[in-house]
Amino acid sequence: MTAPGDTRSRDNLLARAVRIIEAFDAGHASLPVSAVARRTGLPVPTTYRLVGELLQLGLLERGADRRVRVGVRLWELASRSAEATTLREAAMPFMDDLHAAVRQHTQLGVLDGEDVLYVERKSALGADVPNITRTASRLPAFACSSGLVLLAHASPATQERVLAAPRRVYTPLTVTDAGELRRHLAEARYRGYAVVRGWVHEQTAGVAVPVWGPDNTVLAALAVLIDNESARVATVLPVLLATARGISRALGAQPPPLAPVADECDPTGG
Template identity: 70%
Template sequence: MTGTEPRDNVLTRAVRILEVFDADHRSLPVAAVARRAGLPTPTTYRLVGELVELGLLEKGSDRQVRVGLRMWELASRSSETVGLRDLAMPFMDDLHAAVRQHTQLAVLEGDEALYLERKSARGAEVVNITRTASRLPAHACSSGLVLLAHASAGVQERVLAGSLRRMTPLTVTDPAELRRLLAETRYRGYSVVRGWVHEEAAGVAVPIWGADGEVAAALSVIIPNEDGRAAAVIPALLTTAHGIGRALAAGSRSPTPLAR
């Protein structure tokens, strides 16, 4: 870092570099990192070098860079979502075995549903484009609708006033219709969206209630976009979400260890 470059500017640029890596771009040449981050190439080379020294990025023998183990270590150490994922995994395993379709766990992050875990089904009948640590617009998927339905009015209005991306011709992007669907989701206790993310797929999601009485996450299943398929998985989803919620509540009642 140079003494003349603002500290917050450097940090922002470093985050932009880290954000270019996703499920479809796990490793990239530095020049490609610069293009995707919208940064000058010399600046990117310098910051990538510093991030590699810190272990936040790694450089392979192919000269491409990727997210480093140090980043995973730091995230695993402190994030509450890691504990939620670990607690939910045994329940998700049972659900996955019962429905034999893709199952997912998501939280609301900004205006998007962030997927903490996705369990793929080898014999699943439909495509699922999400991956662990991937995101979808909250207004455009079943998990996002559940999470938005139980978010504050301020969060809902911010999302509905924003850019509502259409992922397929079936994606609902009309704010008035989305408000109706959010109210319906709160009333029914689950959401079903058909063809919004992939025209041949439907998403069915339910809320996971935390110990504080707020929705902590959404649990979803991706199934073929066919009549009658959603009704078959909703009971299993609700039962699994209830089990995860009870486990969250039990964890919150665990006694705090005495200081030594």
């Protein structure tokens, strides 16, 4: 039996509660408790007990169909993240203008571990391409334009950790070779933007640029999704770069001068 002062039981309890919350995603917004148990791998009695406690705390909610979902209380607490709130508040007016100008999906992401975490997303009705991301969803950093931009400005240790991790193949166009990915990172750092064509969805090309923070390090990546076949990067890149610089200045940064824009038709562009 665990002693009253032993922190191990509390750590285990917290870890299990986090696993339960992580069971919910864009494809599983609400679940029966039995499905939560299957998705977490926790014993059913343990899951029912912890779900009950999370319901009492407001971190989960139960619908009329008896399924459970993430509660408003959890959103309230998460919204207190100072960095994310400041970033979103600074970016939103600029993203609204960008969205109106390009009329394509736009998104803002930050590097979290080995993934890009999307803190804001603007969906466009009638956009040329599908977008599988949602606000608060993730993609592996190696696989998307936002991830290449963020990794290009990350520490060598972070880059190597991501490149050493298993890499999922999304489409026949997904680049997983570590050497080729290092080349893309070098190009993204030099050019000031990254282009990824069909790595996550064959129809979609992502174009991303860095957003600089007040300490003049890259805080986030701003991206636009365009059609992989017909759309040209040159149609969105200037306004995307200008928008990112506006957000950066709103955050108190002095972004560096832009490098010359490479030929959009360059086959090494992504």
